[in-house]
Amino acid sequence: MTPHIMGDFYRNTPSGVREKLNLLKEATAARGLPLELSCAAEYYLDEWFLEKLEGPEDLLSFGGDRKFLLIETSYINEPAQLRQHVFAIQAAGYTPVLAHPERYTYFYGRLDELLSLRDVGVLFQINTNSISGYYSKGAREVAKQLIQRQAVEFLGTDTHSMRHTRVLERTLAEPLLAQALKLPLLNSTL
Numbered sequence: 133m134t135p136h137i138m139g140d141f142y143r144n145t146p147s148g149v150r151e152k153l154n155l156l157k158e159a160t161a162a163r164g165l166p167l168e169l170s171c172a173a174e175y176y177l178d179e180w181f182l183e184k185l186e187g188p189e190d191l192l193s194f195g196g197d198r199k200f201l202l203i204e205t206s207y208i209n210e211p212a213q214l215r216q217h218v219f220a221i222q223a224a225g226y227t228p229v230l231a232h233p234e235r236y237t238y239f240y241g242r243l244d245e246l247l248s249l250r251d252v253g254v255l256f257q258i259n260t261n262s263i264s265g266y267y268s269k270g271a272r273e274v275a276k277q278l279i280q281r282q283a284v285e286f287l288g289t290d291t292h293s294m295r296h297t298r299v300l301e302r303t304l305a306e307p308l309l310a311q312a313l314k315l316p317l318l319n320s321t322l
C-alpha cells in the first residue's frame with residue numbers, strides 16, 4: 133500500500149502510515165485472511181517534499197535496500213523542479229519510481245521527453261487500469277507505448293476503492309496486460 137503524502141492535503145507521516153498498517157495486519161490476522169501486507173507511500177513532488185527528504189525521518193520506500201521511492205507530480209502542470217527533485221532523491225540514496233507516467237497530460241505529445249527521465253535513472257510504474265482505458269484514451273495510449281518500448285518496471289493497481297477493483301476485473305481480459313506481464317517487471321522481486 134502506498135498512501136499519498138502531499139503537502140497540506142494528505143498529511144500522512146511514515147510513523148502514522150506504519151501505525152495504520154499494523155492495525156490492518158491485526159485486523160486481517162484476526163479474520164484469518166492470508167494476506168502479506170507492507171507499506172510505502174506515494175510522494176507528491178511539491179514545495180514541502182525537499183523538507184521531508186532532508187528531514188531526520190527516513191522516507192517510506194519499498195524494495196528493501198534498493199529503496200524505491202514512489203513519486204508523482206501534478207497531472208497537468210509540469211513541475212519546474214522535477215529534475216532537481218530526481219537528483220536530490222538519488223543523492224539521498226533512493227531510487228525514484230515515477231507513478232503513472234502515462235497520466236501526466238503535460239507529457240502528451242512529448243514521449244521522448246518523458247522517456248528521457250529514464251536516462252537519469254527514473255523507473256516507471258504504470259497503473260494497471262490505464263491499460264483498459266479507465267482513466268482516459270490518452271493514458272491508455274501512453275501506457276501502450278511504454279509497454280511496447282519496454283519502458284516499465286512496475287505495475288501498480290492504484291486501487292482507491294472497490295470501484296477500481298471492479299475495473300481491474302475488466303483489465304484482466306486486455307491483451308495489452310498480457311504483453312505488459314511478459315516484461316521483466318520488478319514487482320515479483322519485492
Ligand SMILES: [Fe+2]
Nearest residue numbers: 174204231232
Ligand atoms: Fe498518484
